[in-house]
Amino acid sequence: MKEEYICRCEEITREEIERAIAEGATTISGIKKRTRAGMGLCQGRTCRRLITQMLSKVKDPAEITPPTSRPPVRAIKIGEIVEGEED
Amino acid sequence: MIQKTGVIYQGYPSEQELSKSPGVPSDERIKRGPVAFIECVQEIPCNPCEEACPYGAIAVGQPITNLPRLDEKKCVGCGACIAKCPGLAIFVLDGSEQKAKISFPHEYYPLPQKGDVVDCVDREGKAIVKGIVLKVVKSPKYDATAVVTVEVPMEYIKIIRSIKRPGRS
Amino acid sequence: MKKTAEIVVIGGGVIGTSIAYFLSKKGKKVVLVEKDDLASGSSGACDIDIILQSKNPGIHLKLAMESAEIYKNLTEELDFDIEYENTGGMILIEDEDQLQVMREFVKKQKAIGLQVDLLDFKEASKLQKGLAPHLVGATYSPQDAHVNPMSVCMGFAMAAAKLGAEICLDTAVVDIKTSKGAVKSVVTNRGEIETATVINAAGVYAPEICAMVGMSVPIKPRRGQIIVTEPVPKLIMGDVLCAKYIVAKYNPGIVECSDDPETRLGVGLSLSQTRNGNILIGGCREFVGYNRSTTHEALTTILKHATRLVPALKEIHAIRSFAGLRPYTPDGLPLLGPVNGIEGFIMAAGHEGDGIALSPITGRIISDLITDGKTFADISSLSPKRFDAWGENRFAS
Amino acid sequence: MKTTEMAIIGAGPAGLSCAVEAARAGAKVTVLDENLKPGGQLFKQIHKFFGSREHRAGTRGFRIGQQLLDETEKLGVEVLLNSTVYGLYEDRLIAYIKDGRDHTLKAEKIVIATGASENALAFPGCTLPGVMGAGAAQTMINVNRVLPGEKVVMVGSGNVGLIVSYQLMQAGADVVALIEAAPKIGGYGVHAAKIRRAGVPIFASTTIKEVLGEERVEGVITVELDEKWKQVNGTERQFEADTVCLAVGLSPLTELAWMAGCEFAFIPALGGHVPIHDRNMETTLPGIYVAGDVTGVEEASSAMEEGRLAGVAAAESLGYIDAQKAEELKKEIWGRLDALRTGPFGEGRRAAKFKQLSSRRLMA
Amino acid sequence: MRIVHHPILGDETRVCNAIITVDGRQIPAIEGEPIAAALLAAGIKKFRETPKHNKPRGIFCAIGRCTDCVMIVDGIPNVRTCITPVRDGMIIKTQKGLGEWSEAR
Structure with a gap:
């Protein structure tokens, strides 16, 4: 049987996330710290919901909030950020 | 596979659901000549059929989730509602002659041509009988939805609802 | 109970x-x-650096060196991959004034036993690709390292x-x-x-x-903001700081009252690349209480400073920024x-x-x-x- | 830094409708969208919409998109395309990239109309090329006119799964099966009926056990689920397929609202955590509004109504509409929204929306 | 495969007016369409190999969020092909792992 990837970017499997939950992770950032799930190129935008579902077995889903949202919400070329608007 | 009957299990309405639907005309009416047959059995917020009918034969009213009610006396089977229904759920049946005529919306490429002998399918897409295409109506008002009329033996009037997509076995 | x-x-x-x-x-x-x-x-x-050469010569550096020794075998000791890597590190020097300061700094550090050297631009460029040509040199220590905090x-x-x-x-x-x-x-x-x-x-x-x-x-919180890039192939050789970082770190008074955002925000370069390929670009030092928000001013100022010293960063995508609070003492x-x-x-x-x-x-x-x-x-x-x-x-x- | 009276983030059905209402009242409106073309997801909707005349029912989605664009143009709304908003900072400062440069925009009123994104599903083989979102496939066939595959297994029987199945067939593909984990079909029966009579089998209480193939999708093994959602051994079926489309729901794209500091409520029926708003679509942060799927996943018609509501309310608070007139307009819009949220499919959302509207009061 | 005829959208009116090179192979494309669309039209489904397990990936979300479809475009890795428009003469490479930076850049 093939691997079942939850975090597509960092190639983190369902088993790895289950292990992190068993180790005491109760938040999405807790999973992130322990497995790297959600730290990849897409920043958890694809796997967050799947992880929330898995966490909801140990925690009320109402309390599972996304990790702090910080800019940039899209991958932005650094060269474009430093190229400020013309005054 | 789906065991239970009814639209939420089979994906199309059961005989029972249709018999209770206010959009379904009586058998007698179907025998008298072309009439709309509305297979809309869930209360969804939608009413273009009401406006589509130039004869005022379809009523939804308020709230717009009411099931469309067909006034089979007013309906002349003109088919203006067929292409207007966003759910492609309205058919026109004509049981007044020896063979049944069934009109239905069609949105696949290519369109069948008048005179084509086609595989006619039931609500599950099963090819039941061969039929002849009598008419293919396209109109700018229909916005790319064609209305196709096929002729099949009378016993299939309440069974046949479409044709096999062209080029599919 | x-x-x-x-x-x-x-x-x-x-x-x-x-x-x-x-x-x-x-x-x-x-x-x-x-x-x-x-x-x-x-x-x-925070960032991932264990930098010795940024420490003030004295008890500070002495402790850091002892600590670095423990780190070397910590993965084995804990039986846990802490992503330790002895990468080496450098501090980029932009002008003669900075060179002067760093020369003194290095001399004192050497006296305590740190392996650290002054490199000219050519030597520095050999170790780190993509440096801006206006740099006058760098200090380099092979003892700097990385971990995943x-x-x-x-x-x-x-x-x-x-x-x-x-x-x-x-x-x-x-x-x-x-x-x-x-x-x-x-x-x-x-x-x-x-x-x-x-x-x-x-x-x-x-x-x-x-x-x-x-x-x-x-103890008071001192905010630092860091930008994270997409994972890219190896680009940053180890820890790369700038001399300004050292100035910002040890002279909070100078930084606070300036009109120039770079100085006011205490911006100094801190670059490192994680094992996964993400580059962390820092940073700044601000006293804003317990506010952990990021700001647009810091984002652009830090990146402008970083790309001025390492222009190669311009082609890379930033995927996240974050702010952390450092426990500052006088x-x-x-x-x-x-x-x-x-x-x-x-x-x-x-x-x-x-x-x-x-x-x-x-x-x-x-x-x-x-x-x-x-x-x-x-x-x-x-x-x-x-x-x-x-x-x-x-x-x- | 640029300034405007009203900034709308997202040029989809909600954002454009909002812009039209506010601009009609006289407000200076700037719409930002990261795409090259405005319209959001409307341009991939080639089916006729449901609803009433006011919702432009019976009109195909992409035509509604074009009509909205024409209106915004006529009203002189500034639409900044290819403008990627990447941050919403304190003091209502919007940071975005356009033409390879960083820009900032400060607005008195901000409307977040960022829509929703498709949910993923995990199963062995879910990362193989050929497994994709149903919306992704829809974009490919209807916007880019490219067929992602020829034999498709569709996962999910909500309206998205049903409609995209139909459209894949219109584009020339075969849908070999549609599977649904729940025991019954989730979307409208009329959509299901369309694909059933085209020969698509629908398997309820069924999920994917594994997708076959090493380099790309070559087949799909499905398995049935019991009442406890456990896989039942021996119920496997194998399909030859080159594509698997996932239509397992949408989630509101709320990142900017979180970043701005809006308060959220947890309402599963709307897709999880959603920003709390009042009857003016204003969030818990004064001057920041939300509209459309970002407030909870519904469909384009309600998104447009919510956009109008936000447009009227924001224009009112900017002083362009007097209170009485605004009240009338809002009442009309709410009447239409309420109509959309009736019937067996709408009641749940209506209740959920009520909960969302009451959250602010509960918090206070 | 391109959809030439469509019952709702009508016949395709655009023509291929660009050539892009994918792993050395020239394929026809339409200026302005997403790179990913041109690749699918040419039957290419695998866009990259993952860093950890070298597994194939292709299009997944098509809106630039999931980043599964990234490739090396004109020497720059991690370019999201689903939202990057085609320009005539683009050089595209299947990305292996994190990809590599072209010196020519």
């Missing part, structure tokens, strides 16, 4: 977990309480747990009870823990814990050891940006102090007692 512990460690960052580990190793029965999750404060919002926390905590420590997450300390000038118990939102010894390793929140025993310490040194007036209350906080570098040695020092009453070096300059007068003055005002 009331429980008892030989020692209660407050804080699940790199300092608290390290102390819990070293104490457990010495057979102490430790309970670590953390109000959130491991590495939720500064340890989870979150893994360090996890590794220490799990190793401590294996040795019998109890790690209580989601457990906030609400009070510390004392009697006749000695610690009696720690009260948490999940119950009371009787203990005679409590270690305050709460980082930027250490002052809150101190307040519970009526004590005041001059003399740039942590508060380690017992305090006056409250027996059994021990400080281990105030490492500012050096918590990662000093984590293992702090664990060792505190465990030494508790079990033996002394440690390998004279750390009197780190004693919290040095700020006793500060506290009194503060109460007076």
Whole structure:
């Protein structure tokens, strides 16, 4: 049987996330710290919901909030950020 | 596979659901000549059929989730509602002659041509009988939805609802 | 339910977990309480560098060097991959003035035994691709290294747990009870823990814990903002800082009152690349209380500074930014050891940006102090007692 | 830094409808969208919409998109395309990239109309090329006119799964099966009936056990689920397929609202955590509004109504509409929204929306 | 495969007016369409190999969020092909792992 990837970017499997939950992770950032799930190129935008579902077995889903949202919400070329608007 | 009957299990309405639907005309009416047959059995917020009918034969009213009610006396089977229904759920049946005529919306490429002998399918897409295409109506008002009329033996009037997509076995 | 512990460690960052580990190793029965999750404060919002050459020559550098020694074998010792890598590191120098300062800095560091050299631009360019041509040189030390700070926390905590420590997450300390000038118990939102010894390793929140025993310490949060890039093939050789970083770190007064955002925000380059390929671009140093928001001004200022020194970064995508609070102290040194007036209350906080570098040695020092009453070096300059007068003055005002 | 009275983030059905209402009242409106073309997801909707005349029912989605664009143009709304908003900072400062440069925009009123994104599903083989979102496939066939595959297994029987199945067939593909984990079909029966009579089998209480193939999708093994959602051994079926489309729901794209500091409520029926708003679509932060799927996943018609509501309310608070007139307009819009949220499919959302609207009061 | 005839959208009116080179192979494309669309039209489904397990990936979300479809475009890795428009003469390479930076850049 093939691997079942939850975090597509960092190639983190369902088993790895289950292990992190068993180790005491109760938040999405807790999973992130322990497995790297959600730290990849897409920043958890694809796997967050799947992880929330898995966490909801140990925690009320109402309390599972996304990790702090910080800019940039899209991958932005650094060269474009430093190229400020013309005054 | 789906065991239970009814639209939420089979994906199309059961005989029972249709018999209770206010959009379904009586058998007698179907025998008298072309009439709309509305297979809309869930209360969804939608009413273009009401406006589509130039004869005022379809009523939804308020709230717009009411099931469309067909006034089979007013309906002349003109088919203006067929292409207007966003759910492609309205058919026109004509049981007044020896063979049944069934009109239905069609949105696949290519369109069948008048005179084509086609595989006619039931609500599950099963090819039941061969039929002849009598008419293919396209109109700018229909916005790319064609209305196709096929002729099949009378016993299939309440069974046949479409044709096999062209080029599919 | 009331429980008892030989020692209660407050804080699940790199300092608290390290102390819990070293104490457990010495057979102490430790309970670590953390109000959130491991590495939720500064340890989870910082860079990955263990830099020796940025440390002030003196006790600071000495501790960092001892700590670096422990790091070398820590992955094996903890049986946990902390992503340690001896990468080396450099400090970029932009002009003659900076060169002057760095020359002195290097001389003193060498005297203490750090391997560090001054390189000219050509030599520096060989080690680090993509440098801006206006740079005049760099200092280089092969002793600098990387770890994953979150893994360090996890590794220490799990190793401590294996040795019998109890790690209580989601457990906030609400009070510390004392009697006749000695610690009696720690009260948490999940119950009371009787203990005679409590270690305050709460980082930027250490002052809150101190307040519970009526004590005041001059630790204050200093915000740093860091930008994370997409993972890219190896581009950054190790830790890359700029001389300005050193200036910003040790001269908070200069930075605050400037009109130039780069100076006002205390912007200095701090570049490193994680094992996964993400480049961390820092940073700045601001006093804005406990505000952990990021700002557009810092984002653009940090990136402008970074791309001025390493233009190759321009082609890379930023995927995230974050802010962390460093526990700043007025003399740039942590508060380690017992305090006056409250027996059994021990400080281990105030490492500012050096918590990662000093984590293992702090664990060792505190465990030494508790079990033996002394440690390998004279750390009197780190004693919290040095700020006793500060506290009194503060109460007076 | 640029300034405007009203900034709308997202030029989809909600954002454009909002812009039209506010601009009609006289407000200076700037719409930002990261895409090269405005319209959001409307341009891939080639089916006729449901609803009433006011919702432009019976009109195909992409034509509604074109009509909205024409209106915004006529009203002189500034639409900044290819403008990627990447941050919403304190003091209502919007940071975005356009034409390879960093820009900032400060607005008195901000409307977040960022829509929703498709949920993923994990199963062995879920990362193989050929497994994709149903919306992704829809974009490919209807916008880019490229067929992602020829034999498709569709996962999910909500309206998206049903409609995209139909459209894949219109584009020339075969849908070999549609599977649904729940015991019954989730979307409208009329959509299901369309694909059933085209010969698509629908398997309820069924999920994917494994997708076959090493380099790309070559087949799909499905398995049935019991009442406890456990896989039942021996019920496997194998399909030859080159594509698997996932239509397992949408989640509101709330990142900017979180970043701005809006308060959220947890309402599963709307897709999870959604920003709390009042009857003016204003969030818990004064001057910051939300509209459309970002407030909870519904469909384009309600998104447009919510956009209008936000447009009227924001224009009112900017002083372009007097209170009485605004009240009338809002009442009309609410009447239409309420109508959309009736019937067996709408009641749940209506209740959920009520909960969302009451959250602010509960918090206070 | 391109959809030439469509019952709702009508016949395709655009023509291929660009050539892009994918792993050395020239394929026809339409200026301005997403790179990913041109690749699918040419039957290419695998866009990259993952860093950890070298597994194939292709299009997944098509809106630039999931980043599964990234490739090396004109020497720059991690370019999201689903939202990057085609320009005539683009050089595209299947990305292996984190990809590599072209010196020519």
